[in-house]
Amino acid sequence: MTPNQRTIDSKPIPFMDRRAAIGRSLQYAALTLSMPTWAAFENQSSQETLVPFLDMPRTRPNRLDWEMLTDWITPQDQVFNVQHYGMPEIDLDAFRLTLDGLVNKPAVLGMDQIRSMPKKEQLMTLECSGNGSSKGFMDAVYNSRWGGTPLAPLLQQCQPSSEATEVVFYGADTKEEVLRPGTNRELKIEVPFGRSMTLKEAMALPLLLAYERNGAPMEHRNGAPLRLIVPGYYGVANVKWLTRIELRDRRYMGRYMARDYVTVRAREQDGEIIHEETSVGRMNLKSIIARVTQRPLGQGKVALRAYGAAWGDGTPIERVEVQLNDGAWQQARWDESSQTSPYCWRFFWMDLGEVGPGDHTLISRAIDQKGRIQPSAEDDEIALKKTYWEAYAQWPRQIRIES
Numbered sequence: 001m002t003p004n005q006r007t008i009d010s011k012p013i014p015f016m017d018r019r020a021a022i023g024r025s026l027q028y029a030a031l032t033l034s035m036p037t038w039a040a041f042e043n044q045s046s047q048e049t050l051v052p053f054l055d056m057p058r059t060r061p062n063r064l065d066w067e068m069l070t071d072w073i074t075p076q077d078q079v080f081n082v083q084h085y086g087m088p089e090i091d092l093d094a095f096r097l098t099l100d101g102l103v104n105k106p107a108v109l110g111m112d113q114i115r116s117m118p119k120k121e122q123l124m125t126l127e128c129s130g131n132g133s134s135k136g137f138m139d140a141v142y143n144s145r146w147g148g149t150p151l152a153p154l155l156q157q158c159q160p161s162s163e164a165t166e167v168v169f170y171g172a173d174t175k176e177e178v179l180r181p182g183t184n185r186e187l188k189i190e191v192p193f194g195r196s197m198t199l200k201e202a203m204a205l206p207l208l209l210a211y212e213r214n215g216a217p218m219e220h221r222n223g224a225p226l227r228l229i230v231p232g233y234y235g236v237a238n239v240k241w242l243t244r245i246e247l248r249d250r251r252y253m254g255r256y257m258a259r260d261y262v263t264v265r266a267r268e269q270d271g272e273i274i275h276e277e278t279s280v281g282r283m284n285l286k287s288i289i290a291r292v293t294q295r296p297l298g299q300g301k302v303a304l305r306a307y308g309a310a311w312g313d314g315t316p317i318e319r320v321e322v323q324l325n326d327g328a329w330q331q332a333r334w335d336e337s338s339q340t341s342p343y344c345w346r347f348f349w350m351d352l353g354e355v356g357p358g359d360h361t362l363i364s365r366a367i368d369q370k371g372r373i374q375p376s377a378e379d380d381e382i383a384l385k386k387t388y389w390e391a392y393a394q395w396p397r398q399i400r401i402e403s
């Protein structure tokens, strides 16, 4: 396996101890002048310096660097990758997309044909549903302008038969899966990575067959030559190296639809605990504080400011609130430099006023137009969730102001 073929690393990343964090704050102090700015902050002060988080893992290549976040569209060198079956080798000349199954007009399309179809751009924040499940896995999210052709008209051209209810998307990456391992019913099957949705959903969502990211040809690691883009859904639905779209009349139960990326939640009903298992699909409302800065006020006091991002399933986010220590929730301001698009994150910022030396905790929560509030780790919605997928709880950030 080459380093590129590694799937996400589930081992915890070593965390900085206190001394290292202080060392880092000194290192940042020296970097003051080059600290990135978010364009909209009219009143951003040149005296602002970064207050490093005490619990932030080291920045890794090809991952989002929250504290240095500047761009609304994530630069390619901060884009993470997940591929459960490794990266497939693809012969670009021989590459074809097949649309078959319960359609009256199956199609086999080369990339030239796909590129000659009507082009559309779709802005979308893509997040792995495991992102936020631990301190070591907080950086698997990125925002892009995807370019490609909409799927719905193409499906229509293939004339789905009246029995078709399900659309399955397969990647070129395959692996041997073992069912009922270690039993006398053990079964080994070679399967492609696959995900599905109902035909109704596939026609209603603005799905895109994408071949560009940010106006440039998409990179192989992001799914080139062709990937599915599913606005409002977690990363797993966005099948890379898309080679086949199959229509059928029964549910697809592949590993990443039905056995893995399954969320288990407990719920009490009539005094009994019921466990619900659902396939990871639509994204949840989420926000995070990305960066905290301080500005000296004299006599050991500083003024704190927090910057962050909020995103969800496409429902407009009404507001983000920030809490300092055990204080009241205060409404943050939107960063007007970042665009607004329903399927993308929005950047926010908030002045938190004056604080003294010591440790402080900052938390953010998003609230959407349906009235949903991003839950805390203690709320049943999260506390009774048994699996780590869909990690959208409020995330407390710890900082230390040195005396």
Ligand SMILES: Nc1nc2c(c(=O)[nH]1)N[C@H]1C(S)=C(S)[C@@H](COP(=O)(O)O)O[C@H]1N2
Binding pocket: 079, 080, 081, 082, 083, 084, 085, 126, 127, 128, 129, 170, 171, 172, 173, 193, 221, 222, 223, 234, 235, 236, 237, 238, 239, 240, 241, 242
């Ligand atoms: N073909 C294929 N597509 C895939 C996967 C995969 O393993 N194979 N992983 C999915 C998961 S779990 C995530 S989070 C996203 C990551 O997309 P990226 O590598 O472009 O960041 O790809 C999705 N698409």
Ligand SMILES: [Mo]
Binding pocket: 082, 127, 128, 129, 130, 235, 236
């Ligand atoms: Mo993922």
